[in-house]
Amino acid sequence: DAGITQSPRHKVTETGTPVTLRCHQTENHRYMYWYRQDPGHGLRLIHYSYGVKDTDKGEVSDGYSVSRSKTEDFLLTLESATSSQTSVYFCAISDPLRTYEQYFGPGTRLTVT
């Protein structure tokens, strides 16, 4: 998975609790992305980062926040988890100066009960 790790890999949490997912890369890629994958919807962009402390919203950002304090780490926070946020979350990295490809991590399966 191109030097990308995600933690935790699986999590079950209750409605209303905060949750933070972590993406860590060792490739020194400038851009990082968070997607969610749901049946019938493919992958949808939640937030992305184009540098340390530089982030912006994607297609489905409501209920999510992100932070990037170091090049290698990109955190996704669900401030107050809801059942509609039950999904598989993927982190991806990209550096258009080297390649147009996005490399994906192994994913985190989140269940909100």
Place this chain on the structure above:
Amino acid sequence: QQQVKQSPQSLIVQKGGISIINCAYENTAFDYFPWYQQFPGKGPALLIAIRPDVSEKKEGRFTISFNKSAKQFSLHIMDSQPGDSATYFCAASVLYNFNKFYFGSGTKLNVKP
């Protein structure tokens, strides 16, 4: 509103047959069209990609056909093998706009032995 529409949702092909998956888009600013392959429990991985200045790209048994005027592109898998059984996603991006990907909804391919 989904920016990239993909069909069919699922596909069953006999070993040795041709698998064809289609995608359509509306945004004429898209300038990079990758196809990703995903196996269960894994992150998506780049299979093949095309830029809009060419009408076809072939890599081994995998071919992308691109029709700029119709705003459509398709993936052809020749001599399909059981090991090709996976979910395939088309995507589109505007490279200068932080390389954000917009994914189709996915096609689950099952190649029967």
